[in-house]
Amino acid sequence: MATFEIDPRLEADTFPLADLPLCRALLMNDARYPWVVLVPRVASVSEVFELSQEEQAQLWQEATQLGAAMKEAFQGDKLNIATLGNVVSQLHIHLVVRYTDDASWPAPVWGNGTPKPYELAQQGERREQLLAQIEGLSL
Template sequence: MKDFHLDARLEGDTIALGESPLCLYRLMDDARWPWVILVPKRGGVTEIHDLDDADHDALCRESRTVARAMAAAFAADAMNVAKLGNVVAQLHLHHVVRHRNDPAWPGPVWGVGQRVPYDDRERAEIAARLSRCLDFLVVSGR
C-alpha cells in the first residue's frame, strides 16, 4: 500500500482534532455547521469499498460513533454523513450536524453560500466541544 499523505486541500480547509488508529479527525473550517471529516490513513485509497475488511468495518464503527456523539452534543435535527470525492479524491467521510434553521436546510451543505471560517475563540470553543464528545475515539493531535 502507498504511503499516506493528507491531501493539501483537506489540510487547508480543515483543522486537526486528533486521530484514531485508522483515521485522522479534522474539523471543517466553516462555522456555519459543526462538521467533522474522518480521513482513513491509507495511501492511495479513494473509495470505501477499496478498504480491506478490517479497515472497512472500523471506519463504519467510527463513523456511526462520531455521528451519534455529534448528534447528541449539538442537538442535531439531522446528521448528514457522506463520502463524495468529486473534488478531493482521497477517501474522507463527512459528518455534518444539521438544524432546520441552518442556511442550507433542507438541501445539502455543499455549494451553499461562502465558507465562514472560525475566528480564534470560536475555533478553540468548537474544537474543545468536539474533543469532549469524541474523546473516546481520538487519541492524539489535539
C-alpha cells in the first residue's frame, strides 16, 4: 500500500501550515497573494473523482470553509478555487484571494508575473494569520 507524500514540486514551492481532517494545508511561497494549497492526505490520487464520496464531500467542505474565511480575513474581492494538476499531478486545490487591483487581475495567477517569495518575518506573519483562520473552522 502506498503512503501519502507531498509531491517534491509542491514541497519546494510551499510552507506547511496545518493538517485538516482530510487535507494538508500549505502556504504558497508567493507573497503577492494570500494563497493556500490543500492536498488530500490520500496516496496516489490525481483526480477528485478518485476520492470516495465522503472524501470528496470533506475536500469541498475544507476548501469552501477555508476559502470563505480567507476571503473575509484578507478582505478580498474574489476567491479563486482551482484544481489544475497539469504540472503536478498529485491532487491539490489552490485557494487564492484576489483583488481587482492585484498585479494579475483579471487573469489567472498562474504564469502571470514573477512570484515574490516571502521574507522570513512576512512568511511568519502570513502563516499566523492563516492558522487563526484554520483554527476557527468547524470541520
